[in-house]
Amino acid sequence: MKTLLSGASRAVLATASLTAAISAFGTAQAGEFDGVTIEAKLIGGQQYEALYARIPEWEAATGAKVDIISKKNHFELDKEFKSDIAAGTTSWCVGSNHSSFASQYPTLYTDLTGLVAKDVVAEFVQANIKAATFDGKLVMLPRAQFDVSALYYQKDLYNDADKAKAFEAKFGYSLAVPETWAQVKDQATFFADPPNFYGTQYAGKDEAIVGRYYEMVVAEGGKLFNDDFSPAFNSEEGKRALQWFVDLYEAKAVPAGTTNYLWDDLGNGFASGTIALNLDWPGWAGFFNDPSSSKVAGNVGVAPAPKGSSGARTGWSGFHGFSVTEDCANKEAAASLVEFLTNEDSQKLESAAGPLPSRTAVWEYVSEQAKDDPYRSEVLAAFKETAATAFAVPPTPLWIEATNLIYPELQAAILGDKTVDEALEDASDAVDSLMQEEGVY
Amino acid sequence: MNRLKLPPWLVLLLPAIIILSAVVLIPLVLSLYSSFTSYRLTRPDSIFNWVGFFNYEKALTDVKFWAAFGRTVLLLTVALNLEMLLGLGLALMVSKVTQGQRLLRTMMMFPMMFSPILVGFQFKFIFNDNVGLVNNALQSLGLTDRAIPWLVDGHLAMFSIIFAEIWTATSVFGILILAGLYAIPRDPLEAAKVDGCTAWQSFRYVTLPFLMPFIYIAMAIRSLDVARAYDIVQIMTNGGPARRTELLWTLIGRTGYVDARMGYANAMGYISIFLAIFFTIYFFKKLTQSRKELGMGA
Numbered sequence: 001m002k003t004l005l006s007g008a009s010r011a012v013l014a015t016a017s018l019t020a021a022i023s024a025f026g027t028a029q030a031g032e033f034d035g036v037t038i039e040a041k042l043i044g045g046q047q048y049e050a051l052y053a054r055i056p057e058w059e060a061a062t063g064a065k066v067d068i069i070s071k072k073n074h075f076e077l078d079k080e081f082k083s084d085i086a087a088g089t090t091s092w093c094v095g096s097n098h099s100s101f102a103s104q105y106p107t108l109y110t111d112l113t114g115l116v117a118k119d120v121v122a123e124f125v126q127a128n129i130k131a132a133t134f135d136g137k138l139v140m141l142p143r144a145q146f147d148v149s150a151l152y153y154q155k156d157l158y159n160d161a162d163k164a165k166a167f168e169a170k171f172g173y174s175l176a177v178p179e180t181w182a183q184v185k186d187q188a189t190f191f192a193d194p195p196n197f198y199g200t201q202y203a204g205k206d207e208a209i210v211g212r213y214y215e216m217v218v219a220e221g222g223k224l225f226n227d228d229f230s231p232a233f234n235s236e237e238g239k240r241a242l243q244w245f246v247d248l249y250e251a252k253a254v255p256a257g258t259t260n261y262l263w264d265d266l267g268n269g270f271a272s273g274t275i276a277l278n279l280d281w282p283g284w285a286g287f288f289n290d291p292s293s294s295k296v297a298g299n300v301g302v303a304p305a306p307k308g309s310s311g312a313r314t315g316w317s318g319f320h321g322f323s324v325t326e327d328c329a330n331k332e333a334a335a336s337l338v339e340f341l342t343n344e345d346s347q348k349l350e351s352a353a354g355p356l357p358s359r360t361a362v363w364e365y366v367s368e369q370a371k372d373d374p375y376r377s378e379v380l381a382a383f384k385e386t387a388a389t390a391f392a393v394p395p396t397p398l399w400i401e402a403t404n405l406i407y408p409e410l411q412a413a414i415l416g417d418k419t420v421d422e423a424l425e426d427a428s429d430a431v432d433s434l435m436q437e438e439g440v441y
Numbered sequence: 442m443n444r445l446k447l448p449p450w451l452v453l454l455l456p457a458i459i460i461l462s463a464v465v466l467i468p469l470v471l472s473l474y475s476s477f478t479s480y481r482l483t484r485p486d487s488i489f490n491w492v493g494f495f496n497y498e499k500a501l502t503d504v505k506f507w508a509a510f511g512r513t514v515l516l517l518t519v520a521l522n523l524e525m526l527l528g529l530g531l532a533l534m535v536s537k538v539t540q541g542q543r544l545l546r547t548m549m550m551f552p553m554m555f556s557p558i559l560v561g562f563q564f565k566f567i568f569n570d571n572v573g574l575v576n577n578a579l580q581s582l583g584l585t586d587r588a589i590p591w592l593v594d595g596h597l598a599m600f601s602i603i604f605a606e607i608w609t610a611t612s613v614f615g616i617l618i619l620a621g622l623y624a625i626p627r628d629p630l631e632a633a634k635v636d637g638c639t640a641w642q643s644f645r646y647v648t649l650p651f652l653m654p655f656i657y658i659a660m661a662i663r664s665l666d667v668a669r670a671y672d673i674v675q676i677m678t679n680g681g682p683a684r685r686t687e688l689l690w691t692l693i694g695r696t697g698y699v700d701a702r703m704g705y706a707n708a709m710g711y712i713s714i715f716l717a718i719f720f721t722i723y724f725f726k727k728l729t730q731s732r733k734e735l736g737m738g739a
Binding site: 078079082083085086088104105106107194195204205206255256257259260268269272274397400401404407408409411412414415417 | 595
């Protein structure tokens with residue numbers, strides 16, 4: 001009897017484990033990929049490691065092995081992918097991808113539509129799926145690294161009665177957390193006390209400043225590109241957007257070196273307590289409120305991204321994802337790994353540390369989890385509100401190249417080497433030549 | 442049937458020829474060929490798309506390319522001359538030291554041991570306008586109350602890059618000139634002393650001519666280095682802001698690897714090589730001339 005029971009319970013347990021494994025590992029069957037080795041090129045960095053620590057679970061469930069052959073940041077991976085395409089060495093299987101880079105590799109990655117079940121794809125935030133689809137090809141599954149920027153601010157600046165009085169006397173309206181970019185400009189100028197304290201700051205080079213400018217153009221009611229990808233930013237909206245950056249620099253409301261700053265400089269700058277208002281990514285939320293890393297810990301407020309003069313919020317967004325190469329020898333196994341790395345459990349694990357998920361159910365889960373943590377709830381509410389109207393970069397393989405033509409001109413206007421009109425005209429001409437040379441129109 | 446018999450000298454040279462062809466000649470020919478195509482890294486088949494001299498015409502008529510070319514020549518001229526003067530001073534001082542000279546020589550070589558990437562990060566921090574050492578020191582000493590934008594201002598950014606270049610490479614001149622100082626025969630110096638020459642006259646008319654071959658060798662080596670300047674600039678300013686510190690190789694690197702336009706980047710690269718060739722020929726001519734003046738033959 002004992003033997004029978006134990007045999008029965010073993011069978012039940014085995015069935016239960018198999019069912020659990022199948023649900024946890026997508027459509028993969030236990031041992032389905034025995035002997036298969038999946039070579040992967042993944043984004044490296046401490047914040048991404050927790051997810052990779054789950055890979056052995058997938059290996060144990062499917063019998064496959066994962067060999068991570070490259071771990072770099074996305075800018076370095078981008079160069080490596082381009083070299084791989086040029087050299088024809090693209091037989092590795094899984095690559096980290098990013099919505100801002102993805103359109104550049106039209107031949108590298110395969111369409112996941114046939115490899116991942118439709119109902120699985122339906123579980124993701126559909127705006128993300130749309131941004132991961134190029135020419136009808138779903139090139140990646142988004143991981144829980146969705147990025148859109150909200151406004152971090154130092155709370156005590158808004159609790160100071162003298163400041164509030166002085167502000168109202170100068171600008172004619174009461175001092176409150178800004179809801180528009182015009183208010184951000186007023187307040188940044190008001191709070192600035194260089195070289196010890198600055199009103200705000202912005203990313204000043206590479207794709208970063210073009211992204212910031214892009215979202216400001218949209219918030220002003222304009223477009224960066226027309227539908228045929230001809231430049232559309234040399235417009236009244238585009239000029240107003242650039243003037244905002246120029247005015248803040250001229251007023252010394254931003255650090256003098258801001259045109260050299262990238263994300264780390266900005267994050268560390270706000271954490272140093274010398275910046276009043278800071279539009280930044282969700283990944284910094286924990287860092288800013290951690291006393292061991294930030295002087296403003298306990299004094300950080302987070303509000304949705306402000307609106308431009310058109311009433312639209314800024315909301316340049318992007319996300320990380322995983323793709324499967326066209327030349328991969330075992331696309332099913334690779335797709336199974338990608339599905340595993342982006343499934344609910346994986347997204348719950350990643351978003352527990354702060355990053356935003358890209359699955360609808362996980363958004364609900366993290367909101368529920370944050371109920372008893374007022375700061376985390378504030379962060380999630382601000383980012384959720386901003387994410388609702390977020391937009392990805394224009395889907396052209398020439399995006400990065402176009403940004404390399406635009407950003408030096410934006411810098412030239414900010415630093416006073418050119419007027420706003422001259423800078424935008426030069427940038428527009430350069431992008432127009434690029435598009436024509438590449439046969440876009 | 443006659444078997445093809447290669448002459449023994451060719452057989453012996455064949456491995457070297459094959460290796461050199463594989464690692465030098467083939468990449469050179471391939472890059473030269475690709476400079477006549479619209480080759481993009483992301484579209485491998487574009488390497489067969491022959492565009493003639495289009496890339497060269499585009500580069501030669503591009504104001505940004507010539508501005509970067511001009512800035513590279515400026516960097517070369519200023520950095521090389523200052524490194525030479527400082528290296529000469531350093532070598533003269535070290536040669537006078539009687540105790541601990543070996544330790545000093547080793548210390549002189551320290552900056553050369555740092556990777557240029559590390560030097561770039563080091564000076565990027567030192568010259569940071571907000572948290573950098575220089576601004577903090579100047580503000581603490583009461584010399585300024587503003588944040589000087591070292592890496593942003595048009596002149597200061599170039600100065601900061603030249604400063605980093607000089608810091609890392611002055612010792613190349615120092616070491617080579619020191620070797621020259623040790624090689625100077627004592628007789629002419631003693632004869633100059635007997636003839637009543639001042640210290641300056643001895644240096645100007647005896648020591649310096651002996652040192653010139655060493656200086657020109659250092660110049661030739663460093664001119665090749667600086668003409669290819671990339672790492673330090675890439676880290677400190679990435680050629681910006683607003684192209685204020687854009688040099689040839691930051692422009693070419695971005696065009697080739699970030700924009701993936703390898704054909705155009707190679708065309709710019711081949712035009713830029715003339716700069717390096719010009720400086721190398723110039724310094725070798727000067728070297729030959731100074732050796733002739735010393736009676737060391739051509």
